Amino acid sequence: AQKVTQAQTEISVVEKEDVTLDCVYETRDTTYYLFWYKQPPSGELVFLIRRNSFDEQNEISGRYSWNFQKSTSSFNFTITASQVVDSAVYFCALSEIYNQGGKLIFGQGTELSVKP
Amino acid sequence: NAGVTQTPKFQVLKTGQSMTLQCAQDMNHEYMSWYRQDPGMGLRLIHYSVGAGITDQGEVPNGYNVSRSTTEDFPLRLLSAAPSQTSVYFCASSYSRGGRNSNQPQHFGDGTRLSIL
Numbered sequence: 001a002q003k004v005t006q007a008q009t010e011i012s013v014v015e016k017e018d019v020t021l022d023c024v025y026e027t028r029d030t031t032y033y034l035f036w037y038k039q040p041p042s043g044e045l046v047f048l049i050r051r052n053s054f055d056e057q058n059e060i061s062g063r064y065s066w067n068f069q070k071s072t073s074s075f076n077f078t079i080t081a082s083q084v085v086d087s088a089v090y091f092c093a094l095s096e097i098y099n100q101g102g103k104l105i106f107g108q109g110t111e112l113s114v115k116p
Numbered sequence: 117n118a119g120v121t122q123t124p125k126f127q128v129l130k131t132g133q134s135m136t137l138q139c140a141q142d143m144n145h146e147y148m149s150w151y152r153q154d155p156g157m158g159l160r161l162i163h164y165s166v167g168a169g170i171t172d173q174g175e176v177p178n179g180y181n182v183s184r185s186t187t188e189d190f191p192l193r194l195l196s197a198a199p200s201q202t203s204v205y206f207c208a209s210s211y212s213r214g215g216r217n218s219n220q221p222q223h224f225g226d227g228t229r230l231s232i233l
Contacts (some may be wrong), residue, residue, distance in 0.1 A: 009156070035221065045206065045224040091158060103149070103174065104208075104222065106158035 002027045004094050006107035013082055014115050021077040021110045023092030029053075034068065034075045035093040035104065045091075051075065082114045118142050122207050122225035129197045129232050137192040137228050139207030147210045148190040149222070152176065152203040159206060165190055197232045204229050 003026040013019045025034065036048040049059065051068050059066045063080045079086055089111045093104040123138045141148065149164035151174075161174030165184040179201060181193040190209075194201060208222040 004158075006158075037224075043204070044226050045208075047221040047223075050221050093159075103161055103164060104151075104159070106151075106160070108156055108158045 002029075002094055002096070002105045004092050004105050004107035006090075006092055006110045008110045009108070010111045010113070012113045012115065015084060016081050017114075018078060018080050019082050019112065019114075021079075021090050021092075021112065023075045023077065023107060025073050025075065025092070025094045027073075027094060027096075029096050031096075033095045035095070036066065036075075036077050037091045037093065039089040039091065039109070041088070048077075048090075079112075082112075084114050084116055087112060087114045120207055120209050120223050120225035122205075122228050124228060125226065126229050127231070129194075129230070131197060131199060131232060133197050134193070134195050135197065137194075137205055137207075137230070139190045139192065139225060140188050141190075141207075141209040141223070142188065143209060143211070143223065144187060145209035145211050145223070146187070147222075148184065149174070149208050150180070150182065150190070150192045151206045151208065152201075153206060153227075154203050162192065162205075199232045202230060202232045 005024045032053045034051045038046045038048055056068050065078045067076045089109045091109045092107040095104050120141045146167045150162040151159040153159045160176045162176055162180050163174055163182040165171045168184050168187050171182050171184055184190050205228045207225040210220045210222040
């Protein structure tokens with residue numbers, strides 16, 4: 001069965017600190033997609049990144065970076081020089097690659113609080 | 117471009133009442149789904165559809181019905197509301213052609229906050 005674990009329920013940092021959100025997944029599939037979504041206090045879900053299991057290259061987008069390690073089944077998310085606007089709940093999710101549409105299995109979420 | 121539209125945004129029901137949560141998308145997406153979000157549990161899939169006339173159960177389907185008569189609409193029905201169904205409900209849609217073109221990022225609606233008394 002598929003499972004996503006975000007062991008960090010809450011993280012609190014001071015502005016400008018770097019912070020890493022952990023995501024560990026379980027799947028018996030050899031091909032799959034991983035996602036990160038952000039849920040700000042306003043409640044909507046914002047797509048951040050999609051990564052397929054064939055591509056283990058790390059990715060950087062501005063202050064955001066993602067470290068995908070297939071060997072440890074992890075897809076961690078790092079925010080560099082955090083800002084108050086980064087305060088949100090972040091979800092990691094997993095989907096089978098040949099599942100039409102891609103049913104998402106979500107982790108429990110990590111609530112990040114960035115204090116000024 | 118409206119994206120995924122959910123109505124209502126808030127609703128309070130009494131136990132045993134029925135209601136329909138509406139979801140509409142204007143992106144011509146084949147795939148639509150409903151999730152519920154509960155504290156500490158992330159989002160869990162209730163029902164999904166890969167196209168008009170096709171629906172299937174997700175992880176937590178009990179107490180909910182769906183139908184997909186058009187590509188645009190995917191309503192979620194609570195037949196007899198129970199306090200355990202108090203939650204925030206999200207509808208999502210995505211483009212899907214299966215295979216390597218599947219699993220496109222899902223677009224989520226803003227959510228419906230439902231309270232069952």
